[in-house]
Amino acid sequence: AQSVTQLDSHVSVSEGTPVLLRCNYSSSYSPSLFWYVQHPNKGLQLLLKYTSAATLVKGINGFEAEFKKSETSFHLTKPSAHMSDAAEYFCVVREAGYSTLTFGKGTMLLVSP
Amino acid sequence: KAGVTQTPRYLIKTRGQQVTLSCSPISGHRSVSWYQQTPGQGLQFLFEYFSETQRNKGNFPGRFSGRQFSNSRSEMNVSTLELGDSALYLCATTEGGSTDTQYFGPGTRLTVL
Numbered sequence: 001a002q003s004v005t006q007l008d009s010h011v012s013v014s015e016g017t018p019v020l021l022r023c024n025y026s027s028s029y030s031p032s033l034f035w036y037v038q039h040p041n042k043g044l045q046l047l048l049k050y051t052s053a054a055t056l057v058k059g060i061n062g063f064e065a066e067f068k069k070s071e072t073s074f075h076l077t078k079p080s081a082h083m084s085d086a087a088e089y090f091c092v093v094r095e096a097g098y099s100t101l102t103f104g105k106g107t108m109l110l111v112s113p
Numbered sequence: 114k115a116g117v118t119q120t121p122r123y124l125i126k127t128r129g130q131q132v133t134l135s136c137s138p139i140s141g142h143r144s145v146s147w148y149q150q151t152p153g154q155g156l157q158f159l160f161e162y163f164s165e166t167q168r169n170k171g172n173f174p175g176r177f178s179g180r181q182f183s184n185s186r187s188e189m190n191v192s193t194l195e196l197g198d199s200a201l202y203l204c205a206t207t208e209g210g211s212t213d214t215q216y217f218g219p220g221t222r223l224t225v226l
Contacts, residue, residue, distance in 0.1 A: 032212065043117070043203060044217040051212065090156065099144065099207070100169050101215060103156035 002027040002093045006104035014112050019063075019078040021107045023091030026072065033074045034092040034101070035065055044090065050074065061085070086111045115140065117206050117218035125224045131192040134221045138185050138206035144168070145187035146215060147179060150201040159202075162187050163209055191223075199225045 007022040025033060032051045036044040048059025055067045065076045074091060091104040118137045126132050138145055146169075147159040158171040162181035179189040185206075191198055201220045207213035 034214075036217070041222075043219040044205075046214060046216070049214060098169075099146070099161060099210075099213070099215075100158050100171075101146075101148075101205075102158075103148075105155045 004104035021076040119218040136204035142206040143209040
């Protein structure tokens with residue numbers, strides 16, 4: 001069975017500093033991995049996805065993530081945080097051949113001026 | 114293309130009542146998945162419909178049911194509401210393939226009193 005662990009429930013950064021949101025996954029087969037963002041009272045927006053192509057995936061708004069199979073990790077990074085990045089971020093895994101998504105518990109990103 | 118729409122956006126019900134939520138997919142999308150989001154359990158998969166048939170089902174009691182119409186619009190129903198059913202209910206749609214990216218609606222916030 002697949003599972004996702006987001007290692008931090010909250011991450012606080014200052015505007016202009018780097019962002020690192022950590023995610024580890026467990027999957028029986030070659031998974032697809034996603035990061036979604038949720039702003040308050042909004043639905044989920046796809047940031048980026050990994051589907052067995054390049055291991056370094058670039059997404060929207062300057063975010064990127066690196067798939068490391070040996071470490072079963074898919075950490076999300078951004079070089080410089082912006083106030084508008086404050087939101088909750090979800091790491092998601094999908095088993096190969098299945099459509100169902102399994103979500104991590106989420107990481108709340110707080111950005112201070 | 115218009116995005117995924119969910120109606121209503123907010124609902125208040127009392128214990129024992131039933132409720133029906135609606136999801137209209139992006140044009141051309143034939144798969145609709147439903148998720149429940151609560152502070153304690155996070156995001157959990159309810160069920161998926163494709164071409165009017167339930168394709169996958171999560172681990173929820175039979176009080177939770179759904180259906181899909183020929184135009185791909187989907188409804189989910191919760192009968193005999195309990196306080197613990199208070200949640201944000203999200204639907205996500207894809208064209209139908211298991212490798213497709215899921216696009217989420219804004220959700221319906223259900224409060225059970």
